[in-house]
Amino acid sequence: MSTTDQHADLERPLRADAARNRELILQTARKCFAERGLSVTLNDIAHEAGVGVGTVYRRFADKDSLIEALLATKFDAMNAAAERAAAEIDPRESLRLYLMGVFEFRARDRALADAIVRAGKARPSIVHERDRLERQVTAIIGRARDAGVVRVGFDYRDLPMLTTMIGAVADATRAHDPDAWRRYAKVVIDGVLPPVDPDGMLGAPLDRETIERALHAQS
Template identity: 45%
Template sequence: MTDLGDPATEPPATAGAPAERPLRADAERNRRRILQAAREVFTEQGLGVTMDDIAKHAGVGVGTVYRRFPEKGELIDALFEERVSEIVALAEEGLTIEDPWEGFVHFLRGQLELQAADRGLKELLISHGHGSNRVTAARSRIAPIAIQLFTRAQQAGVIRADVAPTDVPMIGMTLGSLVDYTRESHPDAWRRLLAIVLDGLRVQPEVGTPLPAEPLTFEQLDQSMACWKSGRR
């Protein structure tokens, strides 16, 4: 593709003029083109891509990308805040399901399906190295409602009493990595492992195997996520 360029679209600011002016149609088209390209590249390759990668995919010069989005974090904000909200919506849907176990499974399976479809989303949810306060705030919205889902199922006696809320995101991290490693060879492999994990979480008529270690504290969970290293697979 050829570089469409990004001609000057706003006249110099003058006294009493508004701080921002609407973009001209050609500049707005470039902005949408960049956002779409970033969405596709992040989804396919993760957040480690460069602004040059995004510019090449969009068919514009890298200078055009930087004029619209001076930092990659701004692109991440624009694209992933909405995606993180989809995780929150999954949890909210789970609470509307009468059966506490089915509601919990709906949330866990649904967010893994989103991660399987969008590599960048998984990196955003786990890694502390990407995104700004706005995305971090959106991500933090997930925890309270996810814990509510978990607690409801545990109090109903369908999740083992010795499982802790912090075990669930660790399961997500583990299966999320499996999604990456099998994306090309066996993209549904995570579904098989999820079924095995769910059997382990659910209260069975017989006594389950005692768990060999204490659950993570929330501080330890945060440290584990911070240490996770993103990379292309």
């Protein structure tokens, strides 16, 4: 079967059982990629989903096709988060809501950063959604800049690095304190949006034993 025929086959309306299998595979892949990153194989996903590997390949030609299907849902969620943030009247709160939202996405999903990097080579509909997200977030940052509440020089292009920083904390502490990343996300957000009246740190620092276990797991 040619690649064109294969893609055409994958896009035909599915029978009810095939549609259920496709959704099961997507849900399982989302969970596996979020917890373990993009090194997960289609065989791993099939095993986790309790279906044959052939069933996975009938729905997705390869892992890249599966990742593209998940990318679409990730950008849908991030664009929806940007729309909610943009609806906030206060420019500072609007940007704070978006930053905390994207940090939370990354804290839950190890594969988010790698998946977004792949978006540039994805099908046009995904590239369109990525570009729409960039426009939305740039507008949110622009409002904050016009209001004088965001640090001078902050740019949409800073987000991947900030998200990576928070993601590293989330990955290191997930087994010990799943919410530890929030403490450090607030520090980052206060750096981007300097508060007029600084409040205290969020939550409490990890104890020495927990820090040592978390950092040891990363080495």
